[in-house]
Each structure stands twice: as structure tokens, then as C-alpha cells.
Amino acid sequence: MATGYAPSSMYRSREGMGIWEHKGKVAAVGVGHSPTERRWDERPETSVGAWSIMALRNAIADAGVEPDQIDGIVIVPETTTGAFWPDDKPLPQDVINAFVQTDDPLDGVAKLSVEWLLKNMPELTNINYSVYAPVCMSNALNVAAQAVGDGLAHTVLVLKAWHNLEGRYYQGGQNAQDAIGGTSAIRSLWGAPACYGTALQFAEYCRKYGKDHDMMTPFIINSRRNGLMFPEGYWAQHRPEELTPEDYQLARWIAKPANLFDNDIPIMCAASYLFTTAERAKDMKQKPVYVLNHVDSDAVPRGLTPTLDEVEAECALTGRKIYEGAGITAADLSFENMYDGFTQFHQFHLEGLGYRGIGFGDALDFYQTDISIEGPNPVSPSGGNIGSGRSRFWMHTDSIQQLQGRAGGRQITGVNAEIGVSGGPMPLGGNYTVWSATPD
Amino acid sequence: MERDTRLKHIVLIKWKNNLTILISFDIDGTMEIGDPAGAVTLEMVKTARAKGIITGSCSDRPMSAQRAIWEEYGVEYDFVCYKHLLSDLKTQFEVEEYYHVGDRDDLDRKYAIQAGFGFFWPDEAAASPLLL
Numbered sequence: 001m002a003t004g005y006a007p008s009s010m011y012r013s014r015e016g017m018g019i020w021e022h023k024g025k026v027a028a029v030g031v032g033h034s035p036t037e038r039r040w041d042e043r044p045e046t047s048v049g050a051w052s053i054m055a056l057r058n059a060i061a062d063a064g065v066e067p068d069q070i071d072g073i074v075i076v077p078e079t080t081t082g083a084f085w086p087d088d089k090p091l092p093q094d095v096i097n098a099f100v101q102t103d104d105p106l107d108g109v110a111k112l113s114v115e116w117l118l119k120n121m122p123e124l125t126n127i128n129y130s131v132y133a134p135v136c137m138s139n140a141l142n143v144a145a146q147a148v149g150d151g152l153a154h155t156v157l158v159l160k161a162w163h164n165l166e167g168r169y170y171q172g173g174q175n176a177q178d179a180i181g182g183t184s185a186i187r188s189l190w191g192a193p194a195c196y197g198t199a200l201q202f203a204e205y206c207r208k209y210g211k212d213h214d215m216m217t218p219f220i221i222n223s224r225r226n227g228l229m230f231p232e233g234y235w236a237q238h239r240p241e242e243l244t245p246e247d248y249q250l251a252r253w254i255a256k257p258a259n260l261f262d263n264d265i266p267i268m269c270a271a272s273y274l275f276t277t278a279e280r281a282k283d284m285k286q287k288p289v290y291v292l293n294h295v296d297s298d299a300v301p302r303g304l305t306p307t308l309d310e311v312e313a314e315c316a317l318t319g320r321k322i323y324e325g326a327g328i329t330a331a332d333l334s335f336e337n338m339y340d341g342f343t344q345f346h347q348f349h350l351e352g353l354g355y356r357g358i359g360f361g362d363a364l365d366f367y368q369t370d371i372s373i374e375g376p377n378p379v380s381p382s383g384g385n386i387g388s389g390r391s392r393f394w395m396h397t398d399s400i401q402q403l404q405g406r407a408g409g410r411q412i413t414g415v416n417a418e419i420g421v422s423g424g425p426m427p428l429g430g431n432y433t434v435w436s437a438t439p440d
Numbered sequence: 441m442e443r444d445t446r447l448k449h450i451v452l453i454k455w456k457n458n459l460t461i462l463i464s465f466d467i468d469g470t471m472e473i474g475d476p477a478g479a480v481t482l483e484m485v486k487t488a489r490a491k492g493i494i495t496g497s498c499s500d501r502p503m504s505a506q507r508a509i510w511e512e513y514g515v516e517y518d519f520v521c522y523k524h525l526l527s528d529l530k531t532q533f534e535v536e537e538y539y540h541v542g543d544r545d546d547l548d549r550k551y552a553i554q555a556g557f558g559f560f561w562p563d564e565a566a567a568s569p570l571l572l
Contacts, residue, residue: 035463039476116488238503240505241501241502241505241508242504244504247502247504249523250503250525252500252523252524260500
């Protein structure tokens with residue numbers, strides 16, 4: 001079974017498509033996570049492949065289904081954005097030999113394929129649909145929802161995993177080469193850090209609306225607080241450190257006005273969800289969380305870095321598409337779990353949604369109000385990447401758990417958890433899912 | 441944040457003795473308790489303190505977390521701060537020699553040089569008579 005990337009026809013990228021044809025007919029039921037670690041210790045049992053298998057099995061068990069009931073799998077084959085196996089480093093042969101291998105020796109070590117997973121999960125005997133989604137869990141969720149809705153499979157595992165190697169992030173791969181091709185040659189010429197484009201947008205945002213970086217403080221503190229109540233997350237598991245205003249405001253600039261704590265920490269982890277039809281979900285172990293809509297942002301900026309105007313226009317468009325396809329309005333959202341890794345994405349997403357009636361330029365003032373899980377306006381109850389490390393999937397796990405009523409210490413209490421939205425990463429270039437406790 | 445406000449938060453315990461050396465320790469990649477672990481042990485820090493050397497940490501870890509680390513391991517400290525604020529730290533302690541120990545050329549060594557600190561790599565510090 002050859003696996004390819006999902007076709008563009010599976011994504012809902014345009015405004016005016018109407019209510020999603022499968023609204024309320026697809027549900028997430030099971031959630032499975034691996035542990036987290038800062039970096040790989042190069043043992044087989046902690047490899048990205050092993051942890052992916054663990055997350056998948058945990059999701060299956062959580063949903064209470066037998067492995068042979070699963071007929072589809074959607075995974076993200078890329079397992080890093082900046083930790084590449086060095087060309088001059090010997091292959092980890094003992095790790096490779098510990099698994100059934102494909103033709104690619106780094107499969108299960110620094111990348112993933114469906115073929116590798118199926119070779120190492122013999123219990124998945126009935127997979128007849130598989131597809132890749134690029135880069136993020138957010139994208140894979142869109143694909144899985146559409147696949148189940150379209151009847152390509154009825155019970156689907158979705159997987160995203162991350163490896164992290166010793167050494168510094170973003171220092172390897174093409175950044176370690178003498179030459180870089182394409183537009184990266186221009187973008188990377190001056191060695192700008194990954195967050196610089198967002199920092200530029202945020203600087204313009206502050207100038208345009210008369211705000212400042214310190215106004216981000218309540219969001220940061222809230223995100224870390226929520227993250228420390230996320231037992232699956234890195235900070236909760238390894239370094240349960242709260243952040244104070246001084247901790248945040250005095251930290252060094254990475255790309256001013258984005259400082260160290262506006263960036264997320266690269267980690268190793270894996271997460272999986274089990275998607276199925278609303279009908280089948282009724283008989284599974286956990287409460288179904290229904291998908292009301294999924295949305296894709298495929299905007300291309302005019303230049304190398306999107307301008308603030310482009311960011312605001314695209315976030316507003318994304319918000320309209322989210323509501324249109326779900327048949328809801330901003331007033332229907334119980335909570336939002338939009339992306340935050342870099343933190344300065346979040347206010348753009350929030351304003352695009354018009355969450356709690358805010359408009360462009362309002363988010364930092366909104367952050368000065370009660371945005372906690374106990375209040376009427378919960379912001380990022382997952383804590384996001386800032387609260388739990390770089391995964392880009394905490395927001396989805398939290399949304400599902402909130403609506404299932406099993407978010408533990410993070411459970412929102414100021415409002416009833418009825419409808420939530422999660423997604424990202426970039427304002428231009430992201431994927432979003434609208435979740436609901438009920439199918440309609 | 442303005443510099444005076446920064447200073448208020450950086451320094452916990454003002455220097456009040458006739459000590460002449462200050463050593464600032466990075467944590468991750470430098471101390472045995474760092475992630476990754478480094479060559480400098482907590483015993484070495486205690487030894488330095490027993491010699492009357494002013495010690496503390498200058499790391500990228502949150503300052504509140506730095507305090508918590510020293511307290512968790514029962515090691516007294518005179519300051520915590522961020523490594524890019526070494527020059528601010530220097531104004532708070534009037535001593536003869538300032539050193540920073542760290543593992544990153546582009547952060548620890550750079551900021552140490554900018555602030556007029558001497559600099560040790562972790563393995564150099566671990567072999568220094570100041571800590572033995």
C-alpha cells in the first residue's frame with residue numbers, strides 16, 4: 001500500500017463553501033500520548049518510532065477499540081523542524097536493528113513512514129487507507145476528519161511525533177550547508193532566528209495600536225500555569241517552573257520584541273487521536289467529541305515575511321471560514337486553543353476569531369482581564385507550546401479533553417465546555433478544527 | 441523594563457563583605473544539575489563559597505527557577521540573574537575579579553566579555569583552584 005500526501009481537495013480552503021457536509025458526523029474519541037523528553041538519549045525504547053507506537057496504542061486503548069477495527073491511518077512523516085541527523089554522524093545501528101526496518105535507516109529515528117509503523121505494529125491488520133499530512137497535527141486532523149466523513153475509512157488513527165537530538169536546534173540540516181537554495185537563500189542569509197518574522201509583525205502591531213511587549217505577560221503566565229496542569233506536557237513532567245512577570249520581562253531578546261519565553265522549547269513527544277464516525281463513536285469507551293468543521297489557510301504572502309496587514313486579513317478570513325463551515329458564530333465558542341508557539345501568533349488568531357467580541361488591536365488589553373480557566377473568557381486553556389513544549393498538538397488534546405470533561409486541573413469552570421476551536425500554526429498557512437460536545 | 445527596575449529584581453543579597461572574587465555560573469551544560477549536565481559540581485560551588493568567593497547563577501532559566509534550584513540543593517547563593525544582564529550584575533558587586541562560567545560561545549562567553557568578566561569553560565572551571 002503506497003502512501004502519498006493528502007490531495008488539496010481534502011482541505012477546506014475557500015470562503016463561501018457553506019456548512020461542512022460532514023458536520024457532526026465525525027468524532028474524536030481516543031487520545032494517546034507518549035512521555036516527553038528534552039532530547040533523545042539514543043535508546044531504542046525512547047526513539048521517535050517507539051514513542052509513536054506507544055502513542056498510537058494508547059489512543060487505541062483510550063478509545064476502547066480492538067486494533068483490527070481500525071482501517072485508516074493519517075500521519076505526519078516529518079518529525080522535526082530543526083533537528084536533523086548529521087551527515088557525519090554514524091547511524092544508530094542498535095536502534096535500527098531493534099525494529100523491523102524499511103529501506104530508509106532513519107525511519108523511526110528521525111522521520112516516520114506508514115510502512116515503518118505498520119511493520120512494527122502487527123496488530124493493525126485491517127488498514128486499507130493511509131495518507132500523509134504535512135508538518136503538523138493540525139493538518140493531519142483536517143485530513144482525518146475529511147477522510148472519515150468521505151467514507152475513505154471509518155476508524156482512523158492520527159499521529160504526529162517529534163524527535164529532538166543532542167546539540168542545538170536549527171543548527172543542522174540546510175543551515176549547516178555552504179549553500180541554500182530557493183527563497184531560503186534570501187531569508188536565511190543573515191541568520192535570522194525562526195521567530196524574527198513574527199517579531200517584525202508584532203513590532204508593527206505594537207506601533208499601530210500603541211501596545212508594548214510587557215502587555216504579553218498575563219498571557220505567558222496563564223499559558224505556563226495551564227501547562228503545568230497538563231500531565232502529558234514537558235514542563236509538568238520535567239521542570240514544573242512557574243513564570244513570574246520579572247522572569248518574562250527581563251529575559252533576553254531572541255528577535256526584539258520577541259524574547260526567550262516567546263519561543264517554545266523543542267522536545268521529543270508523540271500524540272495520537274482516534275477518529276471515527278459519529279455512529280461508531282457512540283459505542284466506544286470515551287465520550288465522542290464531534291467535528292463541526294475544518295479549515296485550511298493556504299495564503300501566500302507577497303514577500304518573504306508576511307506584513308501585519310496580510311496577517312490580519314488572513315486571520316479574519318480564517319475566522320470567517322471557521323464559523324461559516326461550522327454554522328456557528330464567535331458567541332458560540334466556549335474556549336479557544338489557537339496556536340502560540342511563538343506566543344505572538346496568538347493575538348493575531350484571537351483577533352481573527354473575534355473571540356469574545358474583540359477586534360484587531362484589542363487582544364493585549366484583553367490579556368489584562370481574567371483569561372484563566374476559571375473565568376468567563378478562557379484563553380488557551382491547553383497552555384499551548386508555551387505551557388508544554390514544542391508539539392503543536394497540546395491545543396488539540398486539550399480541546400478534546402475539555403469537551404469530554406476530562407481535562408483534569410485544566411478543566412474550564414467559568415463557562416460550560418460546549419464548543420471549542422484549535423489550530424495553527426502560522427497566520428498565513430494553518431489548519432483549524434472546530435470541536436463540539438454535541439453533533440449539532 | 442528600565443534598568444533600575446531590572447537591577448531591583450536581579451540582585452537578591454547585596455555584597456557586604458570584603459570579598460574580592462565573584463563567580464557566576466551558567467546552569468545548563470555547565471552545572472552537574474543542568475540539562476545537559478556539565479562539569480561543575482555543587483560541591484565545587486560550596487568550596488568556592490568556603491573560600492569567601494561570591495557565587496550565584498546567570499542562566500537563561502527563569503530567575504525564579506534559579507532561586508528554586510539553589511534552594512532545592514541547599515546551596516547558598518548571592519545572586520541570580522540572566523546571562524545577558526552580567527553587566528548590570530557587575531555594578532552591584534564591587535570586587536576585584538569577576539568570572540562567568542558557561543558552555544556557549546555565542547551567549548556565555550560573549551556576554552562575559554562584553555561585561556568585562558573573565559570567562560571559564562565548564563571543564564576549565566572544574567579544574568580551577570578557585571573551585572577545588
